Ligand SMILES: Nc1ncnc2c1ncn2[C@@H]1O[C@H](COP(=O)(O)OP(=O)(O)OP(=O)(O)O)[C@@H](O)[C@H]1O
């Protein structure tokens with residue numbers, strides 16, 4: 001049994017805690033019952049001893065498996081991780097979604113993607129990463145009475161993501177403390193109207209308006225000041241022809257959307273200018289959570 005979940009880029013500029021999309025970079029887990037519990041990690045996190053003992057996946061898996069079966073059973077888990085941790089690419093959402101889904105599969109209980117999403121909300125209170133992690137594609141989402149309500153748009157393959165991944169991790173909980181406690185009516189209306197325009201642009205596939213629509217006054221500037229090179233990353237991406245360029249989640253990654261034919265040129269300009277950062281061209285992911293038996 002293998003379960004995989006894609007990386008995600010949340011906020012997309014103005015859509016703080018509400019917009020997100022999935023990219024084709026996956027964490028995959030294989031597991032089976034075993035006499036002894038064991039964790040084997042390949043890829044991201046393989047050299048992090050903390051993940052062998054105190055692993056977010058294992059604690060959420062056990063919580064759900066015990067709830068569903070009322071049994072205790074040891075498992076052997078092997079993780080193949082591609083999503084860098086604490087870089088704004090939804091590593092925690094991928095782990096949460098994967099653990100909940102794996103526990104249901106291990107217990108032999110069928111569950112809808114919508115239910116997994118609602119369970120995931122217990123561990124991540126904002127829906128902008130967990131929704132595309134489960135559903136794939138671009139998603140606008142909100143939470144009402146403990147449930148996620150969302151709408152998905154399939155992303156075409158003639159647009160690509162170019163991500164610039166700095167060598168500095170940023171924890172989401174710390175990055176949230178940098179934000180103002182309140183916003184003026186003017187800035188609230190600014191973000192509201194830009195978010196609305198962004199959603200319409202995604203659904204109408206009007207990519208050219210995203211540069212304007214994706215501007216934000218809620219969170220990017222305050223967070224980017226922590227890593228000022230990100231202002232130059234955004235400038236270079238736009239000068240090279242990116243359609244939009246925004247802080248990914250709470251950072252540190254910078255996400256740009258580009259036309260397929262421009263992707264290599266834009267990525268190589270970014271790599272030349274920021275050799276200390278990792279630059280990747282990624283397809284968008286429209287599948288979200290995948291379970292393979
Ligand atoms: N592969 C993994 N295995 C176990 N735990 C992980 C894994 N990836 C992430 N985590 C947990 O999630 C934490 C990172 O979550 P955080 O929300 O800070 O970053 P992120 O999800 O990558 O960023 P963002 O939410 O901005 O996209 C790690 O410190 C670790 O506890």
Ligand SMILES: N[C@@H](CCO)C(=O)O
Nearest residue numbers: 010016017172249250
């Ligand atoms: N909307 C979240 C995404 C990161 O998990 C934030 O900006 O804090």
